[in-house]
Amino acid sequence: MSEHRYSLAVIVGSTREGRFAPVVANWFARHAENHPDITVDVDVIDLGTIRPYELRYGSEEYASFAKRVDAADAFVVITPEYNHSFPAPLKHAIDLLQPQWRAKPVGFVSYGGISGGLRAVEQLRLVFAELHAVTVRETVSFAGAGSLFDDEGRLHDPAPATKAADALLKQLTWWAVSLREARTARPYGA
Template sequence: MNEQPTQTPSNLPGPAFAPLRLAIILGSVREGRFADTLSSWLVPELRRLHDGELDVIDLRHAGLSFGWGHEPAPLPEGTPGFDERIAAADGFVFVVPEYNHSFPGPLKTAIDQAYSEWNAKPAAFVSYGGTSGGLRAVEQLRLVLGELHVVDIRDGVSFPNIGRQFDANGQPRDAEGVRQAVRLMLGQLEWWARALQTARRQRPYGSR
């Protein structure tokens, strides 16, 4: 009797997998923020490990108003808005500091600009701060994202006492340890992003 070939993702019926698009969201807009140093190291690291697309969303330049007299610079003509960039992403990496035991207000304002665009997608967290490493901010962020039907990834990357974690060249002092944490986080994020991308294509989220 001839054996039937085992079905794998490459020979399953239907269209081939689309590349995964991850959005990296810089969650601070403060002057002098450490997010610039952190993202200057993190983004190239993610580009090295991730074979899909990356969209770096800096809230300073996303065309959003955060109140208290802040008026955003207009986006160049044809530039997608914040909600469009969220809709185009298959998963998210939040780079988030801890301010007063929580995440920054402008990040909450940004999150609230979209709803269904967030649904049925995964999110991972790179946090930083004082002794807690931003973990209290992440725990509150998980609650908000849960309301938006976002799947939060368990393992993230945390930098306690952030001022001591990077050298004068903007590189993490525990480079190998941090790289291992990034690889673990990204592996989980990509798994969920692929699974949920496939599920959304097969059946719109929320349909019966």
């Protein structure tokens, strides 16, 4: 698959003070960029920096966010699980746009307590389905994430997460390239 370069937006979904999301996002972004079997351009879109509640339609910041999402061939959403769901700023950021998500694949990397954030992922699948995006089956999930990473953001035992990330990237790459070709051949009608 290495001959098929594509653009991957990694969306950091938590905006909380003291959040753990950047550790997980940096690990995943590094893994994707250094993967031997795929060629991907990674754009990390950190909602903690973008502050989606402050984006106003017509502003430069809104246009920049929309352009970055539109330019992506695929997405990986990094989400914690807060009270059995995903963060409200993530939902707001998703809802700010519509056509930019259409006919593109979305993967998930989640973290949280015992569920590893999977309850948040299941709810996000419904949101992205409504936007005509395709969610991939494979996920990366970290239960008790804080204890799994060292102070440098490296996993103590990288094998399980690496295996899951490879499966996610393999599916995401197939969908990203296939849907980009389909969108080029004929516009998606929603």
